[in-house]
Amino acid sequence: SQQGEEDPQALSIQEGENATMNCSYKTSINNLQWYRQNSGRGLVHLILIRSNEREKHSGRLRVTLDTSKKSSSLLITASRAADTASYFCATATGANSKLTFGKGITLSVRP
Amino acid sequence: DAGVIQSPRHEVTEMGQEVTLRCKPISGHNSLFWYRQTMMRGLELLIYFNNNVPIDDSGMPEDRFSAKMPNASFSTLKIQPSEPRDSAVYFCASSLAGDYGYTFGSGTRLTVV
Numbered sequence: 013s014q015q016g017e018e019d020p021q022a023l024s025i026q027e028g029e030n031a032t033m034n035c036s037y038k039t040s041i042n043n044l045q046w047y048r049q050n051s052g053r054g055l056v057h058l059i060l061i062r063s064n065e066r067e068k069h070s071g072r073l074r075v076t077l078d079t080s081k082k083s084s085s086l087l088i089t090a091s092r093a094a095d096t097a098s099y100f101c102a103t104a105t106g107a108n109s110k111l112t113f114g115k116g117i118t119l120s121v122r123p
Numbered sequence: 124d125a126g127v128i129q130s131p132r133h134e135v136t137e138m139g140q141e142v143t144l145r146c147k148p149i150s151g152h153n154s155l156f157w158y159r160q161t162m163m164r165g166l167e168l169l170i171y172f173n174n175n176v177p178i179d180d181s182g183m184p185e186d187r188f189s190a191k192m193p194n195a196s197f198s199t200l201k202i203q204p205s206e207p208r209d210s211a212v213y214f215c216a217s218s219l220a221g222d223y224g225y226t227f228g229s230g231t232r233l234t235v236v
Contacts, residue, residue, distance in 0.1 A: 042222065043222050045224055045225075047224075047225075047227075053229060053230075054127075054214055054227035054228055054229045054230050055166075055214070055216075055225075055227040056227070057224030057225060057226065057227075060222060060223070060224050062222055100166070104222075108171070108173065108178055108179070108220075109220075109221070109222070110168065110171065110179060111156070111168070111225060112168065113158075113165060113166040114165070115165040116165065
């Protein structure tokens with residue numbers, strides 16, 4: 013079963029605009045992670061936010077976590093055509109921090 | 124480090140044949156994971172190992188699937204006999220234990236005809 017569910021399923025924006033992607037989950041987590049997957053490639057880890065953190069930044073990425081609402085958002089600022097990819101939210105749960113992925117968001121950035 | 128290395132990149136096999144997928148994790152990582160990705164079901168965790176020991180294989184679809192990790196630098200996922208519904212991309216990933224991200228390999232695209 014899917015622990016994390018991303019929203020929207022697909023997003024199309026113009027280069028230079030910001031992209032916001034959301035993730036909701038059901039059970040308590042140890043941490044939440046975002047990954048990117050380019051077509052035909054493996055997943056690439058972008059950023060991890062722990063359950064006791066509320067916001068984290070990495071370059072053009074900003075992640076927020078609201079444990080009371082069981083939700084997270086990923087903001088990509090000043091998007092580029094190279095940001096075109098699928099983005100996955102993943103939640104780490106349990107003693108071994110098993111990672112469960114959502115079905116992903118397809119982001120298209122138009123040049 | 125060359126990252127997580129999977130082989131083969133592509134595999135086409137006939138129904139009923141045995142398939143073996145291979146993975147070399149990043150040196151020093153003590154956790155290894157096998158995932159399967161399909162359009163219908165997304166990314167599914169099949170099995171994971173900590174320090175070469177299988178911890179959770181509840182995602183392995185059925186007895187036709189088996190995985191081993193004989194040492195810290197090598198793991199295999201075997202399907203015997205293979206069926207068309209096993210067609211998918213199989214990913215191996217490794218990480219350090221704790222609050223760390225996973226490093227994924229490039230995957231093996233398996234087609235069973």
